[in-house]
Amino acid sequence: MGDNMSKRLKLISATEAEMEERSFPNPHPDWDQGLLTSTSGADVDYNEPFDAEGKVSASFQKKVQNKIKDLLQQMEEGLKTADPHDFSTYTGWTGIALLYLQLYRVSQEASHLQRALDYVKRTMRILNGRKVTFLCGDAGPLAVGCSGPPQIEQHCRQQGLSVQAPPAAARWELTQVDEDTITKVVTAIVESGKNMSAEQKKTDRCPLLYEWHKKQYIGAAHGMAGIYYMLMQPGAKVHPDILAELVRPSIDYVRHKKFRSGNFPSSLSNESDRLVHWCHGAPGVIHMFIMAHKVFKEEKYLKEAAECAEVIWQRGLLRKGYGICHGTAGNGYAFLTLYKLTQEKKYLYRVCKFAEWCLAYGTHGCRIPDRPYSLFEGMAGTIYYLSELANPEASCFPAFEL
Numbered sequence: 001m002g003d004n005m006s007k008r009l010k011l012i013s014a015t016e017a018e019m020e021e022r023s024f025p026n027p028h029p030d031w032d033q034g035l036l037t038s039t040s041g042a043d044v045d046y047n048e049p050f051d052a053e054g055k056v057s058a059s060f061q062k063k064v065q066n067k068i069k070d071l072l073q074q075m076e077e078g079l080k081t082a083d084p085h086d087f088s089t090y091t092g093w094t095g096i097a098l099l100y101l102q103l104y105r106v107s108q109e110a111s112h113l114q115r116a117l118d119y120v121k122r123t124m125r126i127l128n129g130r131k132v133t134f135l136c137g138d139a140g141p142l143a144v145g146c147s148g149p150p151q152i153e154q155h156c157r158q159q160g161l162s163v164q165a166p167p168a169a170a171r172w173e174l175t176q177v178d179e180d181t182i183t184k185v186v187t188a189i190v191e192s193g194k195n196m197s198a199e200q201k202k203t204d205r206c207p208l209l210y211e212w213h214k215k216q217y218i219g220a221a222h223g224m225a226g227i228y229y230m231l232m233q234p235g236a237k238v239h240p241d242i243l244a245e246l247v248r249p250s251i252d253y254v255r256h257k258k259f260r261s262g263n264f265p266s267s268l269s270n271e272s273d274r275l276v277h278w279c280h281g282a283p284g285v286i287h288m289f290i291m292a293h294k295v296f297k298e299e300k301y302l303k304e305a306a307e308c309a310e311v312i313w314q315r316g317l318l319r320k321g322y323g324i325c326h327g328t329a330g331n332g333y334a335f336l337t338l339y340k341l342t343q344e345k346k347y348l349y350r351v352c353k354f355a356e357w358c359l360a361y362g363t364h365g366c367r368i369p370d371r372p373y374s375l376f377e378g379m380a381g382t383i384y385y386l387s388e389l390a391n392p393e394a395s396c397f398p399a400f401e402l
């Protein structure tokens with residue numbers, strides 16, 4: 001037994017070491033409800049950066065605004081050496097255009113809209129018709145071009161660009177395309193999930209199953225949680241029977257794959273509890289639970305979401321950097337979305353603490369991403385996240401939350 005025990009201890013400490021390797025220990029104290037309600041006089045402590053009224057303090061907002069300006073300058077400088085042909089939402093110019101549209105929404109400054117338009121024009125010159133997805137293909141730039149403020153739409157139409165939807169761009173179609181096309185795409189997604197589930201003999205346990213590159217991924221970017229999330233969108237108009245009989249049991253199947261830590265595996269075949277990213281792990285799966293709570297009105301989904309938020313708070317300050325796909329800002333969106341749902345100050349506080357971490361961009365010795373200024377991997381995503389502080393109620397994970 002002694003031997004076994006020491007083996008087990010070794011195993012545990014190896015796992016812990018690996019977890020540690022991927023994230024920084026969170027140095028921030030967690031939200032303290034007692035502090036907010038304390039009335040014990042002038043020397044009372046508040047949950048920094050909240051003020052006495054329980055609002056995000058003006059000085060913190062100012063710091064965030066200044067950092068946005070500073071990072072925008074760095075980003076523009078850095079983009080001079082970025083790949084001129086990458087028009088994608090994920091790592092290319094469309095992502096940058098989306099950032100400027102967001103900054104325009106938040107600030108109403110015309111210069112941001114002008115920038116967005118410049119980047120959209122740029123993408124329109126280099127589309128290649130090879131892929132049709134929103135994040136990596138032509139659909140992203142076309143949708144951004146056609147759905148933004150009128151000036152952008154007008155420009156796209158002047159160029160004679162087609163606004164017809166390519167068939168596989170599910171995320172785009174939910175916002176842009178006629179109902180008929182949405183129905184076709186949604187039906188294709190449901191059928192494909194049913195077929196895969198039947199093939200794997202999982203119809204009873206997980207009626208909608210998907211794989212990508214031969215793996216059954218779970219996360220928001222490549223996996224089942226992202227697909228179920230989209231199917232539950234009101235705009236997808238999935239029939240309530242399909243939601244109840246196919247989507248819901250599949251969500252419960254994923255629910256039972258949870259690690260003891262509260263995190264989720266990256267794929268059904270992966271047993272290691274390592275990644276706490278939007279793309280793989282709890283920070284993506286949480287969006288599925290929040291949507292499931294809205295659709296099925298069951299408390300258990302909200303409880304799952306709250307548990308995801310705990311592991312993100314513990315292990316969400318990532319060594320991989322500050323981006324939204326696999327970085328601290330993307331993890332911060334989990335708190336934003338939960339805050340929007342629950343109105344609990346605790347989550348807004350955590351949003352601020354992750355933002356505070358991002359204010360020290362570049363000082364933690366994080367890995368530098370391949371596309372360091374892009375929307376999904378790099379600085380543009382961090383700026384996007386910081387810009388949400390101005391109006392958290394209206395926040396939306398770019399190209400994901402609708």
Ligand SMILES: [Zn+2]
Pocket residue numbers: 221277278279280325326
């Ligand atoms: Zn990622």
